[in-house]
Amino acid sequence: MRASSADSSGGPPILHFGKLESPLTTYYLLLGVTTTLVVFGLIMVFSASSVESLLAKEASYTVFAKQLLFAVIGAVVATWATRWPVRWWRRIAWSALIGAVALQAAVFVPGLGVAKGGNLNWLAIGPVQVQPSEFAKLALVLTGGAIFANKGSLVGHWLHAVLPFVLPISAVVLALVLAGQDLGTGLVMGLIVTGVLFVAGAPKRLFIVGSLAVVAGIAYLVATSSNRMSRISNWLDPACQSDPDSWCGQSVHGMYALADGGWWGVGLGGSKEKWKWLSEAHNDFIFAIIGEELGLPGTLLVLVLFGLLAWACYRLVTRTQDRFVRVASAGVMVWLIGQATINIGSVIGLLPVVGVPLPLVSAGGSSLVTTLLALGMMLSFARNEPGCRALLDARPSVIKRTLSVLPSRLPSRPARLRSR
Template sequence: MTSTTGSVKSPAKGSAKGDRSIGFIPEWLERLDRPVTTYYVLVGVTTVLVGFGLIMVLSASAVTSLSETDSGSAYSIFFSQLIFAVVGMVALLIASRMSVSMWKKLALPVLLVGLVLQALVFTPLGIGVKGNRNWLNFGVMTMQPSELLKVGLALSGGLILSTKRKQLGRVGHALVPYVFPVGMLSLGLVLLGHDLGTVLIMAAIVGGVLFTAGVPGRFFAMSAASFAVIAVIFVVTSPNRLGRFDVWLGRDRDQFGAARQTIHGRYALADGGWFGLGLGGSREKWAWLSEPHNDFIFAIIGEELGLPGTIMVLVLFVVLALACYRLVMRSSDFFVRIATAGIMSWIVVQAMINVGAVIGLLPVIGVPLPFVSSGGSSLVTTMLALGILLSFARAEPGCAKALAARPSLIKRSFAVLPKRRSRP
């Protein structure tokens, strides 16, 4: 028998480059597999979304600022949003520098603070906005405590379910204590304020957390049926919500009544066409669309920037979701995986509901577009959530070491300057 040992020839010394081009993994794909990829993708997407959101808020809110604010300035809403963006950036930077172990310690305190603040909504500090009692007025500022509850639900879900990882095959351990009482208490307090849109987002967080933890599928079937019954009850018992469903189903086409937002949102998208009317050129923001800088800012994006602008926004959220998915798959910490899935479910589902309402696929529920719509509580908490994800990304094996070895932006900037010659 002839031996096959040594029958495979070793590659030539100069063929390494050629082998890489015909290998299984291209060079550009190898770069995406680096430990710092998730970190930089999250930083890049967040920066673009927040910056783009500020530009669109400035464009969409100018008319509203002039007509509905006491300042007489076209920039009042924009400056308010800019201040919240700065606060959110500080929160993001602080959160990104905290360790995973610290977030495990803060998970329950964040949840408890959110629950207490949400309960204060039903005291004299609480105020109602368009039929929803979900705001706190502290005089110098107002806030929506349910936004902090979203962070608490994601973090506490990671903490509770990671400690019960081996028992999650039994529904009782999956339900107690995360679903009962934590989840039900959180959703119940918000539901008492009649904010069904926020409840849907929070339910998506709970569902994403449980799914990632590996809870049996039969639990989701039972929960979906129960939640659907509750949602139907809240819709049929509220004339406002029932009117929104009539608009969505086409029964109400009064453009000066309940259907005004939906109809003029579609007008805006239709006016934008393929390439838009140009930044600042929206017609619908001139008192036709009542929420151009908030819930219906996506319509203004389509009107001013056309199809490329709307597709860019959708692509950014898809990239954000892929970065979160990559973080879930590459992390060995069960807490990180579950909490990341909760935050991803929050941001992605909220974006889907907002865009779906604008284009007519869903009824108008009244949730902002994350990072883009005007609103201080939403912007600050979503940036805080991204800071938490950056903290998790830094904990990815090899990421912190690679970031530490990379010179800072300031050092790289000064490195291109010519060095001063020393005097003889």
């Protein structure tokens, strides 16, 4: 590590960490963390869902097989996305928004919309069910980046910050999601809008007014829903939070799982809570199963991986000179890290249970494919960092390296055989 002189803005000296300053660092960090989380998630989905599948008289790998299929689809989509130039992402922003709004509105069409857990947020397309709100998250990111890419100092004015993005676009998307009673997804979308506006340079008074409006909106949504009201009151009730047979049973059993895991866990596959005690063990509460089976090292691994993912996204935000890339990268960072924080906070009891999956880890096809598509976009941004594309294109392929080394390692034939 070495310190350079102060930067051109007169700030403190910039610390350089050797190879961490390589143009390839962000690209490989995103790729490595994403791959690790997906593989780790597949392992834990298989462990957490196997018992439930057997009790349902299905093969133990039923849920795992579906998640593996979606992981393969997501990997293909992400690989395709990494090859897209930045200008293409800007071009599809409005098309993505229109498509996302149309799909989200379609959940209210009888025969198409499917309700799960009290939320009308699913769309039945033949034998496949998709969650349009997951695609709407990416559409918000792309649209925010496209709108603010060329605003410059105009973003500091209310008309340029509020009218183009907050009122007609974000409000419509959020209204459709909240109309389906999905408050958890609405909170994540609110974080995306906040992150996009903050990095774009929106005026500070907008966040003050916006925060008051959001608090008032959440209070109204909670007060007008007996289900949400009971969730909040029970979350604040110590007696409920200690009774495994009460309304708070899911949270209590999640804490039991973490407590049973202790320091080193009970071993992969050894969870007791997944035997019908803890609902949504392979989905919203998979973090509890990780803590029970893998102990503190398993939970810390998840936290470290999401921390590295946040750092990789932050590198893109701070290093790029393209405003679209900066705003869109910030949107994805707030989306994934915010959603992970809400999920983990719900499991450990710091937040009420709102029902959002742990990105890349929880079971769920729409979430996994969309998240991998968003991270594929981030990889395409990283490829366009100064010097990154040139270094990636200059790498010899695995086949070329193998062919270049193989002949030198093969024993030469005797002279008499060569003469024949």
